[in-house]
Amino acid sequence: MTNLLNNAAKYTPPGGEIHVLLGLRGSEVTLTVRDTGIGIEPALLQHIFDLFIQGERSSDRSQGGLGLGLALVRNLAHRHGGAVRATSGGPGCGSQFRVTLPHVHAAPQGAARDAVAARGEPVSIMIVDDNADAARTLALYLQELGHEVEVAFDGGQALALAGRYAPRVLLLDIGLPDMDGYTLARRLHALPNTSACLTVALTGYGLPEDRERSRRAGFHHHLTKPVSVGELTQLLEAAGAQAA
Structure with missing residues:
Protein backbone atom coordinates (compact mmCIF):
# COMPACT_ATOMS: atom_id res chain seq x y z
CA MET A 1 0.00 0.00 0.00
CA HIS A 103 -9.77 -13.02 3.22
CA VAL A 104 -8.40 -15.09 6.12
CA HIS A 105 -9.12 -15.20 9.82
CA ALA A 106 -6.40 -14.41 12.35
CA ALA A 107 -4.48 -17.35 13.78
CA PRO A 108 -4.92 -18.01 17.52
CA GLN A 109 -2.70 -15.76 19.63
CA GLY A 110 0.69 -17.34 20.24
CA ALA A 111 0.22 -20.00 17.55
CA ALA A 112 3.32 -18.87 15.62
CA ARG A 113 5.42 -18.90 18.78
CA ASP A 114 4.20 -22.38 19.72
CA ALA A 115 4.95 -23.69 16.23
CA VAL A 116 8.54 -22.44 16.32
CA ALA A 117 9.08 -23.64 19.87
CA ALA A 118 8.35 -27.13 18.58
CA ARG A 119 10.92 -26.79 15.77
CA GLY A 120 14.04 -25.38 17.39
CA GLU A 121 15.78 -23.13 19.87
CA PRO A 122 15.20 -19.34 19.79
CA VAL A 123 18.19 -17.20 18.84
CA SER A 124 19.31 -13.62 19.50
CA ILE A 125 19.09 -11.40 16.41
CA MET A 126 20.15 -7.90 15.40
CA ILE A 127 18.21 -6.31 12.52
CA VAL A 128 19.77 -3.31 10.76
CA ASP A 129 17.54 -1.53 8.22
CA ASP A 130 16.92 2.18 7.60
CA ASN A 131 13.30 1.38 6.68
CA ALA A 132 11.99 1.69 10.23
CA ASP A 133 8.56 0.22 9.47
CA ALA A 134 10.04 -2.83 7.76
CA ALA A 135 12.60 -3.36 10.54
CA ARG A 136 10.04 -3.08 13.33
CA THR A 137 7.55 -5.33 11.53
CA LEU A 138 10.18 -8.02 11.02
CA ALA A 139 11.26 -7.66 14.65
CA LEU A 140 7.69 -8.12 15.89
CA TYR A 141 7.28 -11.20 13.72
CA LEU A 142 10.53 -12.77 14.93
CA GLN A 143 9.70 -11.95 18.55
CA GLU A 144 6.35 -13.69 18.09
CA LEU A 145 8.35 -16.72 17.00
CA GLY A 146 10.16 -16.62 20.33
CA HIS A 147 13.43 -14.99 19.23
CA GLU A 148 15.22 -12.16 21.04
CA VAL A 149 15.52 -9.18 18.70
CA GLU A 150 17.23 -5.77 18.77
CA VAL A 151 16.87 -3.21 15.96
CA ALA A 152 19.17 -0.49 14.58
CA PHE A 153 18.36 1.89 11.74
CA ASP A 154 21.85 2.71 10.47
CA GLY A 155 25.41 1.49 10.72
CA GLY A 156 26.38 3.80 13.58
CA GLN A 157 23.52 2.57 15.74
CA ALA A 158 24.41 -1.03 14.92
CA LEU A 159 28.04 -0.59 15.96
CA ALA A 160 26.99 1.09 19.20
CA LEU A 161 24.49 -1.68 19.90
CA ALA A 162 27.16 -4.32 19.25
CA GLY A 163 29.13 -2.92 22.18
CA ARG A 164 26.48 -4.13 24.64
CA TYR A 165 24.59 -6.85 22.77
CA ALA A 166 25.90 -10.21 21.58
CA PRO A 167 23.50 -11.59 18.93
CA ARG A 168 23.76 -14.97 17.26
CA VAL A 169 22.41 -13.68 13.92
CA LEU A 170 22.85 -10.39 12.01
CA LEU A 171 20.18 -9.41 9.46
CA LEU A 172 21.66 -6.48 7.54
CA ASP A 173 20.26 -4.25 4.83
CA ILE A 174 22.83 -3.20 2.22
CA GLY A 175 21.60 0.31 1.32
CA LEU A 176 22.10 2.08 4.66
CA PRO A 177 22.38 5.88 4.88
CA ASP A 178 25.73 6.25 6.69
CA MET A 179 27.66 3.21 5.41
CA ASP A 180 26.77 0.33 3.14
CA GLY A 181 25.99 -3.10 4.55
CA TYR A 182 29.24 -4.54 3.21
CA THR A 183 31.29 -2.11 5.28
CA LEU A 184 29.07 -2.62 8.29
CA ALA A 185 29.43 -6.41 8.09
CA ARG A 186 33.23 -6.14 8.06
CA ARG A 187 33.24 -3.77 11.03
CA LEU A 188 30.82 -5.92 13.03
CA HIS A 189 32.91 -9.02 12.35
CA ALA A 190 35.87 -7.18 13.87
CA LEU A 191 34.06 -6.65 17.20
CA PRO A 192 34.09 -9.22 20.02
CA ASN A 193 30.31 -9.49 20.47
CA THR A 194 29.54 -9.93 16.76
CA SER A 195 32.67 -11.60 15.33
CA ALA A 196 31.11 -15.08 15.11
CA CYS A 197 27.58 -14.11 14.04
CA LEU A 198 25.67 -15.78 11.24
CA THR A 199 25.39 -12.81 8.88
CA VAL A 200 22.51 -12.53 6.41
CA ALA A 201 21.95 -9.81 3.80
CA LEU A 202 18.32 -8.69 3.46
CA THR A 203 18.42 -6.44 0.41
CA GLY A 204 16.83 -5.34 -2.82
CA TYR A 205 20.13 -5.93 -4.63
CA GLY A 206 20.09 -9.44 -6.05
CA LEU A 207 22.34 -9.52 -9.10
CA PRO A 208 25.16 -12.08 -9.23
CA GLU A 209 27.75 -9.38 -8.64
CA ASP A 210 25.81 -8.21 -5.56
CA ARG A 211 25.84 -11.73 -4.14
CA GLU A 212 29.55 -12.10 -4.83
CA ARG A 213 30.25 -8.77 -3.15
CA SER A 214 28.29 -9.78 -0.06
CA ARG A 215 30.18 -13.09 0.05
CA ARG A 216 33.51 -11.23 -0.02
CA ALA A 217 32.28 -8.97 2.79
CA GLY A 218 31.66 -12.00 5.01
CA PHE A 219 27.94 -12.58 4.59
CA HIS A 220 26.92 -16.21 4.95
CA HIS A 221 23.59 -15.81 3.10
CA HIS A 222 22.10 -13.27 0.67
CA LEU A 223 18.30 -12.92 0.63
CA THR A 224 16.51 -10.49 -1.69
CA LYS A 225 13.45 -8.50 -0.66
CA PRO A 226 10.64 -9.34 -0.33
CA VAL A 227 12.27 -12.05 1.77
CA SER A 228 10.73 -15.52 1.88
CA VAL A 229 9.59 -16.05 5.46
CA GLY A 230 10.09 -19.79 5.05
CA GLU A 231 13.68 -19.38 3.90
CA LEU A 232 14.51 -16.96 6.71
CA THR A 233 12.87 -19.25 9.28
CA GLN A 234 14.98 -22.19 8.06
CA LEU A 235 18.16 -20.15 8.50
CA LEU A 236 17.17 -19.18 12.03
CA GLU A 237 16.27 -22.77 12.88
CA ALA A 238 19.71 -23.88 11.70
CA ALA A 239 21.34 -21.15 13.78
CA GLY A 240 19.33 -22.26 16.81
CA ALA A 241 20.34 -25.87 16.31
CA GLN A 242 24.03 -24.91 16.13
CA ALA A 243 23.73 -22.78 19.27
CA ALA A 244 22.09 -25.66 21.14
Missing part, protein backbone atom coordinates in the same frame (compact mmCIF):
# COMPACT_ATOMS: atom_id res chain seq x y z
CA THR A 2 2.88 2.35 0.74
CA ASN A 3 4.27 1.81 -2.76
CA LEU A 4 0.87 2.35 -4.37
CA LEU A 5 0.21 5.53 -2.38
CA ASN A 6 3.69 6.91 -3.08
CA ASN A 7 3.19 6.16 -6.77
CA ALA A 8 -0.18 7.92 -6.82
CA ALA A 9 1.22 10.96 -5.01
CA LYS A 10 4.23 11.14 -7.31
CA TYR A 11 2.14 11.30 -10.48
CA THR A 12 -0.81 13.36 -9.25
CA PRO A 13 -0.26 17.13 -9.57
CA PRO A 14 -1.23 19.62 -6.83
CA GLY A 15 -5.01 19.92 -6.54
CA GLY A 16 -5.58 16.34 -7.67
CA GLU A 17 -7.25 13.62 -5.64
CA ILE A 18 -6.25 10.18 -4.39
CA HIS A 19 -8.94 7.76 -3.18
CA VAL A 20 -8.29 4.62 -1.16
CA LEU A 21 -11.06 2.02 -1.00
CA LEU A 22 -11.35 -1.21 0.95
CA GLY A 23 -13.94 -3.83 0.06
CA LEU A 24 -14.90 -7.38 0.95
CA ARG A 25 -16.35 -9.63 -1.75
CA GLY A 26 -17.02 -13.14 -0.55
CA SER A 27 -13.65 -14.73 0.13
CA GLU A 28 -11.65 -11.79 -1.30
CA VAL A 29 -10.54 -8.44 0.06
CA THR A 30 -10.02 -5.65 -2.48
CA LEU A 31 -7.73 -2.68 -1.86
CA THR A 32 -7.96 0.06 -4.47
CA VAL A 33 -5.85 3.19 -4.94
CA ARG A 34 -7.39 5.55 -7.51
CA ASP A 35 -5.93 8.93 -8.53
CA THR A 36 -6.73 11.82 -10.86
CA GLY A 37 -3.11 12.13 -11.99
CA ILE A 38 -1.27 12.00 -15.28
CA GLY A 39 -2.55 8.54 -16.24
CA ILE A 40 -0.77 5.71 -18.03
CA GLU A 41 -0.12 5.29 -21.76
CA PRO A 42 -1.91 2.20 -23.18
CA ALA A 43 1.40 0.79 -24.47
CA LEU A 44 2.93 1.06 -20.99
CA LEU A 45 -0.05 -0.34 -19.12
CA GLN A 46 0.62 -3.99 -20.03
CA HIS A 47 4.22 -3.71 -18.74
CA ILE A 48 3.63 -1.48 -15.72
CA PHE A 49 4.52 -4.21 -13.19
CA ASP A 50 7.76 -5.25 -14.91
CA LEU A 51 11.07 -4.39 -13.24
CA PHE A 52 12.61 -1.01 -14.10
CA ILE A 53 9.56 0.18 -16.06
CA GLN A 54 8.58 3.83 -15.64
CA GLY A 55 6.64 6.26 -17.75
CA GLU A 56 8.27 9.36 -19.14
CA ARG A 57 8.31 12.28 -16.74
CA SER A 58 8.80 15.98 -17.17
CA SER A 59 11.85 17.50 -15.50
CA ASP A 60 9.85 18.46 -12.40
CA ARG A 61 8.86 14.80 -11.90
CA SER A 62 12.36 13.37 -11.86
CA GLN A 63 12.09 11.95 -8.35
CA GLY A 64 11.36 8.44 -9.56
CA GLY A 65 13.64 5.62 -8.44
CA LEU A 66 14.63 2.41 -10.21
CA GLY A 67 11.09 1.38 -11.09
CA LEU A 68 11.02 -1.36 -8.44
CA GLY A 69 7.89 -0.29 -6.54
CA LEU A 70 5.15 -1.75 -8.74
CA ALA A 71 7.11 -4.96 -9.37
CA LEU A 72 7.35 -5.32 -5.60
CA VAL A 73 3.59 -4.76 -5.24
CA ARG A 74 2.87 -7.57 -7.69
CA ASN A 75 5.39 -9.90 -6.05
CA LEU A 76 3.96 -9.30 -2.57
CA ALA A 77 0.39 -9.74 -3.76
CA HIS A 78 1.24 -13.04 -5.46
CA ARG A 79 3.08 -14.30 -2.37
CA HIS A 80 -0.09 -13.75 -0.37
CA GLY A 81 -2.18 -15.65 -2.91
CA GLY A 82 -3.57 -12.48 -4.48
CA ALA A 83 -3.17 -10.34 -7.58
CA VAL A 84 -2.93 -6.71 -8.67
CA ARG A 85 -4.38 -5.00 -11.74
CA ALA A 86 -3.80 -1.53 -13.19
CA THR A 87 -6.27 0.42 -15.32
CA SER A 88 -6.19 3.90 -16.82
CA GLY A 89 -8.14 5.91 -19.35
CA GLY A 90 -4.86 7.15 -20.81
CA PRO A 91 -2.78 10.31 -20.45
CA GLY A 92 -4.43 12.89 -18.22
CA CYS A 93 -7.16 10.49 -17.09
CA GLY A 94 -5.69 9.20 -13.85
CA SER A 95 -5.05 5.60 -12.91
CA GLN A 96 -6.34 2.86 -10.65
CA PHE A 97 -4.53 -0.03 -8.97
CA ARG A 98 -6.63 -2.77 -7.41
CA VAL A 99 -5.12 -5.46 -5.20
CA THR A 100 -7.17 -8.57 -4.41
CA LEU A 101 -6.17 -10.76 -1.48
CA PRO A 102 -7.75 -13.83 0.11
Whole structure:
Protein backbone atom coordinates (compact mmCIF):
# COMPACT_ATOMS: atom_id res chain seq x y z
CA MET A 1 0.00 0.00 0.00
CA THR A 2 2.88 2.35 0.74
CA ASN A 3 4.27 1.81 -2.76
CA LEU A 4 0.87 2.35 -4.37
CA LEU A 5 0.21 5.53 -2.38
CA ASN A 6 3.69 6.91 -3.08
CA ASN A 7 3.19 6.16 -6.77
CA ALA A 8 -0.18 7.92 -6.82
CA ALA A 9 1.22 10.96 -5.01
CA LYS A 10 4.23 11.14 -7.31
CA TYR A 11 2.14 11.30 -10.48
CA THR A 12 -0.81 13.36 -9.25
CA PRO A 13 -0.26 17.13 -9.57
CA PRO A 14 -1.23 19.62 -6.83
CA GLY A 15 -5.01 19.92 -6.54
CA GLY A 16 -5.58 16.34 -7.67
CA GLU A 17 -7.25 13.62 -5.64
CA ILE A 18 -6.25 10.18 -4.39
CA HIS A 19 -8.94 7.76 -3.18
CA VAL A 20 -8.29 4.62 -1.16
CA LEU A 21 -11.06 2.02 -1.00
CA LEU A 22 -11.35 -1.21 0.95
CA GLY A 23 -13.94 -3.83 0.06
CA LEU A 24 -14.90 -7.38 0.95
CA ARG A 25 -16.35 -9.63 -1.75
CA GLY A 26 -17.02 -13.14 -0.55
CA SER A 27 -13.65 -14.73 0.13
CA GLU A 28 -11.65 -11.79 -1.30
CA VAL A 29 -10.54 -8.44 0.06
CA THR A 30 -10.02 -5.65 -2.48
CA LEU A 31 -7.73 -2.68 -1.86
CA THR A 32 -7.96 0.06 -4.47
CA VAL A 33 -5.85 3.19 -4.94
CA ARG A 34 -7.39 5.55 -7.51
CA ASP A 35 -5.93 8.93 -8.53
CA THR A 36 -6.73 11.82 -10.86
CA GLY A 37 -3.11 12.13 -11.99
CA ILE A 38 -1.27 12.00 -15.28
CA GLY A 39 -2.55 8.54 -16.24
CA ILE A 40 -0.77 5.71 -18.03
CA GLU A 41 -0.12 5.29 -21.76
CA PRO A 42 -1.91 2.20 -23.18
CA ALA A 43 1.40 0.79 -24.47
CA LEU A 44 2.93 1.06 -20.99
CA LEU A 45 -0.05 -0.34 -19.12
CA GLN A 46 0.62 -3.99 -20.03
CA HIS A 47 4.22 -3.71 -18.74
CA ILE A 48 3.63 -1.48 -15.72
CA PHE A 49 4.52 -4.21 -13.19
CA ASP A 50 7.76 -5.25 -14.91
CA LEU A 51 11.07 -4.39 -13.24
CA PHE A 52 12.61 -1.01 -14.10
CA ILE A 53 9.56 0.18 -16.06
CA GLN A 54 8.58 3.83 -15.64
CA GLY A 55 6.64 6.26 -17.75
CA GLU A 56 8.27 9.36 -19.14
CA ARG A 57 8.31 12.28 -16.74
CA SER A 58 8.80 15.98 -17.17
CA SER A 59 11.85 17.50 -15.50
CA ASP A 60 9.85 18.46 -12.40
CA ARG A 61 8.86 14.80 -11.90
CA SER A 62 12.36 13.37 -11.86
CA GLN A 63 12.09 11.95 -8.35
CA GLY A 64 11.36 8.44 -9.56
CA GLY A 65 13.64 5.62 -8.44
CA LEU A 66 14.63 2.41 -10.21
CA GLY A 67 11.09 1.38 -11.09
CA LEU A 68 11.02 -1.36 -8.44
CA GLY A 69 7.89 -0.29 -6.54
CA LEU A 70 5.15 -1.75 -8.74
CA ALA A 71 7.11 -4.96 -9.37
CA LEU A 72 7.35 -5.32 -5.60
CA VAL A 73 3.59 -4.76 -5.24
CA ARG A 74 2.87 -7.57 -7.69
CA ASN A 75 5.39 -9.90 -6.05
CA LEU A 76 3.96 -9.30 -2.57
CA ALA A 77 0.39 -9.74 -3.76
CA HIS A 78 1.24 -13.04 -5.46
CA ARG A 79 3.08 -14.30 -2.37
CA HIS A 80 -0.09 -13.75 -0.37
CA GLY A 81 -2.18 -15.65 -2.91
CA GLY A 82 -3.57 -12.48 -4.48
CA ALA A 83 -3.17 -10.34 -7.58
CA VAL A 84 -2.93 -6.71 -8.67
CA ARG A 85 -4.38 -5.00 -11.74
CA ALA A 86 -3.80 -1.53 -13.19
CA THR A 87 -6.27 0.42 -15.32
CA SER A 88 -6.19 3.90 -16.82
CA GLY A 89 -8.14 5.91 -19.35
CA GLY A 90 -4.86 7.15 -20.81
CA PRO A 91 -2.78 10.31 -20.45
CA GLY A 92 -4.43 12.89 -18.22
CA CYS A 93 -7.16 10.49 -17.09
CA GLY A 94 -5.69 9.20 -13.85
CA SER A 95 -5.05 5.60 -12.91
CA GLN A 96 -6.34 2.86 -10.65
CA PHE A 97 -4.53 -0.03 -8.97
CA ARG A 98 -6.63 -2.77 -7.41
CA VAL A 99 -5.12 -5.46 -5.20
CA THR A 100 -7.17 -8.57 -4.41
CA LEU A 101 -6.17 -10.76 -1.48
CA PRO A 102 -7.75 -13.83 0.11
CA HIS A 103 -9.77 -13.02 3.22
CA VAL A 104 -8.40 -15.09 6.12
CA HIS A 105 -9.12 -15.20 9.82
CA ALA A 106 -6.40 -14.41 12.35
CA ALA A 107 -4.48 -17.35 13.78
CA PRO A 108 -4.92 -18.01 17.52
CA GLN A 109 -2.70 -15.76 19.63
CA GLY A 110 0.69 -17.34 20.24
CA ALA A 111 0.22 -20.00 17.55
CA ALA A 112 3.32 -18.87 15.62
CA ARG A 113 5.42 -18.90 18.78
CA ASP A 114 4.20 -22.38 19.72
CA ALA A 115 4.95 -23.69 16.23
CA VAL A 116 8.54 -22.44 16.32
CA ALA A 117 9.08 -23.64 19.87
CA ALA A 118 8.35 -27.13 18.58
CA ARG A 119 10.92 -26.79 15.77
CA GLY A 120 14.04 -25.38 17.39
CA GLU A 121 15.78 -23.13 19.87
CA PRO A 122 15.20 -19.34 19.79
CA VAL A 123 18.19 -17.20 18.84
CA SER A 124 19.31 -13.62 19.50
CA ILE A 125 19.09 -11.40 16.41
CA MET A 126 20.15 -7.90 15.40
CA ILE A 127 18.21 -6.31 12.52
CA VAL A 128 19.77 -3.31 10.76
CA ASP A 129 17.54 -1.53 8.22
CA ASP A 130 16.92 2.18 7.60
CA ASN A 131 13.30 1.38 6.68
CA ALA A 132 11.99 1.69 10.23
CA ASP A 133 8.56 0.22 9.47
CA ALA A 134 10.04 -2.83 7.76
CA ALA A 135 12.60 -3.36 10.54
CA ARG A 136 10.04 -3.08 13.33
CA THR A 137 7.55 -5.33 11.53
CA LEU A 138 10.18 -8.02 11.02
CA ALA A 139 11.26 -7.66 14.65
CA LEU A 140 7.69 -8.12 15.89
CA TYR A 141 7.28 -11.20 13.72
CA LEU A 142 10.53 -12.77 14.93
CA GLN A 143 9.70 -11.95 18.55
CA GLU A 144 6.35 -13.69 18.09
CA LEU A 145 8.35 -16.72 17.00
CA GLY A 146 10.16 -16.62 20.33
CA HIS A 147 13.43 -14.99 19.23
CA GLU A 148 15.22 -12.16 21.04
CA VAL A 149 15.52 -9.18 18.70
CA GLU A 150 17.23 -5.77 18.77
CA VAL A 151 16.87 -3.21 15.96
CA ALA A 152 19.17 -0.49 14.58
CA PHE A 153 18.36 1.89 11.74
CA ASP A 154 21.85 2.71 10.47
CA GLY A 155 25.41 1.49 10.72
CA GLY A 156 26.38 3.80 13.58
CA GLN A 157 23.52 2.57 15.74
CA ALA A 158 24.41 -1.03 14.92
CA LEU A 159 28.04 -0.59 15.96
CA ALA A 160 26.99 1.09 19.20
CA LEU A 161 24.49 -1.68 19.90
CA ALA A 162 27.16 -4.32 19.25
CA GLY A 163 29.13 -2.92 22.18
CA ARG A 164 26.48 -4.13 24.64
CA TYR A 165 24.59 -6.85 22.77
CA ALA A 166 25.90 -10.21 21.58
CA PRO A 167 23.50 -11.59 18.93
CA ARG A 168 23.76 -14.97 17.26
CA VAL A 169 22.41 -13.68 13.92
CA LEU A 170 22.85 -10.39 12.01
CA LEU A 171 20.18 -9.41 9.46
CA LEU A 172 21.66 -6.48 7.54
CA ASP A 173 20.26 -4.25 4.83
CA ILE A 174 22.83 -3.20 2.22
CA GLY A 175 21.60 0.31 1.32
CA LEU A 176 22.10 2.08 4.66
CA PRO A 177 22.38 5.88 4.88
CA ASP A 178 25.73 6.25 6.69
CA MET A 179 27.66 3.21 5.41
CA ASP A 180 26.77 0.33 3.14
CA GLY A 181 25.99 -3.10 4.55
CA TYR A 182 29.24 -4.54 3.21
CA THR A 183 31.29 -2.11 5.28
CA LEU A 184 29.07 -2.62 8.29
CA ALA A 185 29.43 -6.41 8.09
CA ARG A 186 33.23 -6.14 8.06
CA ARG A 187 33.24 -3.77 11.03
CA LEU A 188 30.82 -5.92 13.03
CA HIS A 189 32.91 -9.02 12.35
CA ALA A 190 35.87 -7.18 13.87
CA LEU A 191 34.06 -6.65 17.20
CA PRO A 192 34.09 -9.22 20.02
CA ASN A 193 30.31 -9.49 20.47
CA THR A 194 29.54 -9.93 16.76
CA SER A 195 32.67 -11.60 15.33
CA ALA A 196 31.11 -15.08 15.11
CA CYS A 197 27.58 -14.11 14.04
CA LEU A 198 25.67 -15.78 11.24
CA THR A 199 25.39 -12.81 8.88
CA VAL A 200 22.51 -12.53 6.41
CA ALA A 201 21.95 -9.81 3.80
CA LEU A 202 18.32 -8.69 3.46
CA THR A 203 18.42 -6.44 0.41
CA GLY A 204 16.83 -5.34 -2.82
CA TYR A 205 20.13 -5.93 -4.63
CA GLY A 206 20.09 -9.44 -6.05
CA LEU A 207 22.34 -9.52 -9.10
CA PRO A 208 25.16 -12.08 -9.23
CA GLU A 209 27.75 -9.38 -8.64
CA ASP A 210 25.81 -8.21 -5.56
CA ARG A 211 25.84 -11.73 -4.14
CA GLU A 212 29.55 -12.10 -4.83
CA ARG A 213 30.25 -8.77 -3.15
CA SER A 214 28.29 -9.78 -0.06
CA ARG A 215 30.18 -13.09 0.05
CA ARG A 216 33.51 -11.23 -0.02
CA ALA A 217 32.28 -8.97 2.79
CA GLY A 218 31.66 -12.00 5.01
CA PHE A 219 27.94 -12.58 4.59
CA HIS A 220 26.92 -16.21 4.95
CA HIS A 221 23.59 -15.81 3.10
CA HIS A 222 22.10 -13.27 0.67
CA LEU A 223 18.30 -12.92 0.63
CA THR A 224 16.51 -10.49 -1.69
CA LYS A 225 13.45 -8.50 -0.66
CA PRO A 226 10.64 -9.34 -0.33
CA VAL A 227 12.27 -12.05 1.77
CA SER A 228 10.73 -15.52 1.88
CA VAL A 229 9.59 -16.05 5.46
CA GLY A 230 10.09 -19.79 5.05
CA GLU A 231 13.68 -19.38 3.90
CA LEU A 232 14.51 -16.96 6.71
CA THR A 233 12.87 -19.25 9.28
CA GLN A 234 14.98 -22.19 8.06
CA LEU A 235 18.16 -20.15 8.50
CA LEU A 236 17.17 -19.18 12.03
CA GLU A 237 16.27 -22.77 12.88
CA ALA A 238 19.71 -23.88 11.70
CA ALA A 239 21.34 -21.15 13.78
CA GLY A 240 19.33 -22.26 16.81
CA ALA A 241 20.34 -25.87 16.31
CA GLN A 242 24.03 -24.91 16.13
CA ALA A 243 23.73 -22.78 19.27
CA ALA A 244 22.09 -25.66 21.14
